[in-house]
Structure formats: structure tokens, C-alpha cells
Amino acid sequence: MHISNIMEVSSLNKTLILLVLVLATFTTMAQGQGSRGRGQGTRVGFYRATCPRVESIVxxxxxxxxxxxxxxxxGLLRMFFHDCFVNGCDASVLIEGPSTEKASGPNSLLTGFExxxxxxAQLESACPGVVSCADIVALAARDSVVxxxxxxxxxxxxRRDGLVSQASDTANLPGATDPITVQIRKFADKxxxxxxxxxxVGGHTIGTAACLLFSYRLYNFNNTNGPDPDINQAFxxxxxxxCPNGGNAFRRVAMDTGSVxxxxxxxxxxxxxxxGVIESDAKLWSDRRTQRYVQGFLGVRGQPGxxxxxxxxxxxxxxxxxxxxTGRQGQIRRVCTATN
Ligand code: HEM
Incomplete structure (x- = not known):
């Protein structure tokens, strides 16, 4: 074989090898995107190289x-729950506007946005355009618990930030008067x-509820002219x-009496x-489907659970x-209250 032919073959080989490598990279990337899209794409240490101080800043x-x-x-713990249940954990709850999630009834008592x-703001000066609002909400919820x-x-x-936020989508958030069957279904849907x-729901251990969300249980429950029989007589x-009848509807009451x-x-x-203060919490004990799990969290013989x-x-x-x-979906917002 002539020397120039050998050269041609080896450069053809090189081109082929390069092509195979490029294709393989693309396929891996595409697979990565795919699994991320299904919600498997978050990982611990995601910002290790791009914003190493993210956790300490939050x-x-x-x-x-x-x-x-x-x-x-x-407030921050509940914000994460209300974010994740509506359009996924994508900070859609933070967007401001006349008919966004934030403006809806179920989110009217949310706190901690500031x-x-x-x-x-601190993250944008430390590592501009890198950390999503959705991840900040997730970290802030964890830090609040700690x-x-x-x-x-x-x-x-x-996580990447979503582009859509509609008040009507908050209808799928569980409500305090939802029967256990509905609560189970709303969680199963997610x-x-x-x-x-x-x-x-154990997150309620640090929460308070406004009188307006449970005082109907205290006086004329289901038109019985009496209280909800699930409430302990001494309580x-x-x-x-x-929460006196006709009193301040916005007064806040601990949901974990004595340990809020x-x-x-x-x-x-x-x-x-x-x-239990709100009806949906009380039902977790009165319904056998959920009671077994409540029982599992009770302390055993003096050992705190x-x-x-x-x-x-x-x-x-x-x-x-x-x-x-994740990946190329959504965006990294510059400010959390509006899309870019
Ligand atoms: C069946 C599901 C749930 C129902 C029906 C429910 C309902 C409620 C209601 C009615 C309040 C009182 C709101 C107010 O007066 O401001 C509340 C507060 C709260 N919820 Fe839930 N919730 C549920 C699940 C969750 C979950 C999964 C979490 C978090 C992991 C959570 C965390 C909180 C917290 C921390 C508060 C207190 C907020 C504050 O004190 O500002 N809830 N919830």
C-alpha cells in the first residue's frame, strides 16, 4: 500500500473514532437529561464547583x-411544601402577580418570602446566575428544621426555576377539611x-394555625351545635x-401544644x-389507615421517639x-419574584 493511502486510512480511522466518541457523549448527555427530567436529576453537592458557599449563605x-x-x-418549611405540590419544586410559589400561586387563597398566610x-441577593453577588430559587427554598426548609x-x-x-405560576393550580393542595381518602389521594398523585x-404532616410540630382554620370544630361542628367529638374534653x-366564638380569626395557635x-x-x-388542632391532623389518629403510622412515631417506654x-x-x-x-428545563431566575 502506498504511503499516502496509509495516511488516508489512519486519518479516516481517527475521524471515525472521533465521531463515535462525540456520538457517545451526546447519548450520555441525552440520557442524563432524560432521567433528570423525570425528577432523578438532583444531587448533593450540585454547586460544589460553581457556588461552593451556597449552603452557608442560605x-x-x-x-x-x-x-x-x-x-x-x-413559614419556610410550609413554603417548600406549597412549592413542591404545585407544578413541582420550581419556586413557582414565589412569583408575584395578580393571579399567581402566591396570590391564591391557600398561600395567603405563607410567610418568609423576604x-x-x-x-x-447574596448568592447573586457571590455566584451570579448559578443558584436557583427552587434550591434556596429547599435549603431554607431544611435549615428551619435544624x-x-x-x-x-x-x-x-x-432544581431549575419554573416559568409558570397560576393561582388556579393551587386547588390540588391538601386542605384542612379534606377527608383522609382525599389527603391520601393528593399525596399519591405526587x-x-x-x-x-x-x-x-409532622412538620406541623413547629407550626401554628389561624383560628379561622379550625374554630368551626369548637362550637357548631357539622351543624351538631356542639364541638368535634375527636377533640379531647380537657383540651x-x-x-x-x-379562639372565642366570633373572636380574632387570625390569632395563631400552636399545632403541637406545649412544644411548638x-x-x-x-x-x-x-x-x-x-x-390535634386542625381537623386533618386530628383525623390522622381517628382513621386506621394513618393511625398505624402515627403509632409508629410515638415514643416507646420512656424512650423519646x-x-x-x-x-x-x-x-x-x-x-x-x-x-x-433540571438540565436545560426552566431557568435560573435573577430575582425570585419574577421570571427573567
Ligand atoms: C394533608 C396535608 C396538609 C394539610 C391539610 C395542611 C394544612 C395546614 C393548615 C390548615 C395550616 C395552618 C395555616 C395557617 O393558619 O397559616 C398549616 C400550617 C403549616 N403546615 Fe401544613 N398541611 C399539610 C401538610 C403539610 C406538610 C407536608 C408540611 C411540611 C412538610 C406542612 C407544614 C406546615 C407548617 C410548618 C405550618 C405552619 C406554618 C406557620 O406557622 O406559619 N404542612 N398546614
Whole structure:
């Protein structure tokens, strides 16, 4: 074979090898995008190279806000739940406008938005255009739990921010008067099972509820002219004193009586003792489908129940992967209140 032919063959080989390599890379990338699109694409340490201080920046924003006002912690935890259940965890709950999720009834009592904005502003100066608002919300929820005494978990990151936010989509959020069957279905629609439901509602251990959301249970429940029979007789006067008939509808009452500032399983002890405040919480004990999981979180023979604190993080990671946008989907917002 002539020398120039050999040259031609070897350069052809090189071209072929290069082509195969390029194709292989594309296929891997496409597969990566595909699995990310199905919600598997978040991972711990996503910003390790691009914004290594992300976790400490969010943490210090949450810490200083909670130090100034401890009700911020439950606010941020609930914000994450309301974000994930509507259009997936994509910060759609933060967008402002006349008919966005934020303007809807179910989100009217959400708090803590300014903490997300403060963290975002700091992140934009540390690593511009890199960290999504959706990831800030996920981290802030975790930090709120840790600050109130819950167990820390690692938060997979890499969510991208959504472009759509519509008030009407919030109808699928669970409501306090939803029967257990509906609650179970609404969680199942998001890929969460009954155990996840009972575990995640345990977030109410640090929460408060406005009188308007449960005072109907205290006086004329279902037109019976009496209280909800699920409420413990000894607890009833306490709740009535906090929410007198016709009193301030916006007064806030602890959902985990006696332990509202500390994250833990006492919430489930209260449910067992007929001291659930909102109707949907009380039903977790009265319905056998959920009671077995409540029972699983009660302390055993003087040992405080630590299982709940461990399970909560696991369930939060699962909730945090609902319909996440990754890869080239969505965008990284410049400010969290509006799309770019
Ligand atoms: C069946 C599901 C659920 C229902 C029906 C429900 C309902 C409610 C209601 C009615 C309130 C009182 C709102 C107010 O007065 O401002 C509330 C507060 C709260 N919820 Fe839920 N919730 C559910 C699940 C969850 C989940 C999964 C989480 C988080 C993992 C969560 C976290 C919170 C927190 C932390 C608060 C207190 C907010 C604050 O104090 O500012 N909830 N929830």
C-alpha cells in the first residue's frame, strides 16, 4: 500500500473514532437529561464547583431571620411544601402577580418570602446566575428544621426555576377539611405514600394555625351545635379560650401544644391524646389507615421517639424531587419574584 493511502486510512480511522466518541457523549448527555427530567436529576453537592458557599449563605440568611422572629422557621418549611405540590419544586410559589400561586387563597398566610429574597441577593453577588430559587427554598426548609431541633439531612440540589405560576393550580393542595381518602389521594398523585403523608404532616410540630382554620370544630361542628367529638374534653376549653366564638380569626395557635418551638414527635403524642388542632391532623389518629403510622412515631417506654426525626429528612428529600426541572428545563431566575 502506498504511503499516502496509509495516511488516508489512519486519518479516516481517527475521524471515525472521533465521531463515535462525540456520538457517545451526546447519548450520555441525552440520557442524563432524560432521567433528570423525570425528577432523578438532583444531587448533593450540585454547586460544589460553581457556588461552593451556597449552603452557608442560605443558612446564615435563615439563621438571622429566625433569630429575629422564630415564626419564620415554620413559614419556610410550609413554603417548600406549597412549592413542591404545585407544578413541582420550581419556586413557582414565589412569583408575584395578580393571579399567581402566591396570590391564591391557600398561600395567603405563607410567610418568609423576604428570607428567600435576601439569600438570593447574596448568592447573586457571590455566584451570579448559578443558584436557583427552587434550591434556596429547599435549603431554607431544611435549615428551619435544624434550627428548631430537627435532625439534619443532605439536600440534593440542581432544581431549575419554573416559568409558570397560576393561582388556579393551587386547588390540588391538601386542605384542612379534606377527608383522609382525599389527603391520601393528593399525596399519591405526587408519588408520595400514606407513610410519607403522616411523616411530612409532622412538620406541623413547629407550626401554628389561624383560628379561622379550625374554630368551626369548637362550637357548631357539622351543624351538631356542639364541638368535634375527636377533640379531647380537657383540651376543648383551652382551644375555646384561644379562639372565642366570633373572636380574632387570625390569632395563631400552636399545632403541637406545649412544644411548638421544638421539632419532634410530641406532635404525634398530641394527636393520640385528642389534641390535634386542625381537623386533618386530628383525623390522622381517628382513621386506621394513618393511625398505624402515627403509632409508629410515638415514643416507646420512656424512650423519646427519634424515628420521626430520621424519617422526616428522608420524606423531605422525596417530596423535594416532585416534578423537578433540571438540565436545560426552566431557568435560573435573577430575582425570585419574577421570571427573567
Ligand atoms: C394533608 C396535608 C396538609 C394539610 C391539610 C395542611 C394544612 C395546614 C393548615 C390548615 C395550616 C395552618 C395555616 C395557617 O393558619 O397559616 C398549616 C400550617 C403549616 N403546615 Fe401544613 N398541611 C399539610 C401538610 C403539610 C406538610 C407536608 C408540611 C411540611 C412538610 C406542612 C407544614 C406546615 C407548617 C410548618 C405550618 C405552619 C406554618 C406557620 O406557622 O406559619 N404542612 N398546614
Amino acid at each position: 443558612q446564615s440568611a435563615v439563621e438571622s431571620a429566625v433569630q429575629a422572629n422564630r415564626t419564620i422557621a415554620p 428570607v428567600i429574597d435576601a439569600a438570593k 434550627l428548631t431541633g430537627g435532625r439534619r439531612w443532605q439536600v440534593p440540589l440542581g 408519588g408520595l405514600n400514606t407513610q410519607d403523608l403522616v411523616t411530612l 376543648l376549653p383551652q382551644l375555646r379560650a384561644l 418551638n421544638s421539632f419532634g414527635n410530641s406532635f404525634y403524642e398530641n394527636l393520640r391524646n385528642g389534641r 427519634s424515628r420521626f426525626n430520621a424519617e422526616f429528612g428522608r420524606a423531605m428529600v422525596k417530596m423535594g424531587n416532585i416534578h423537578v426541572k
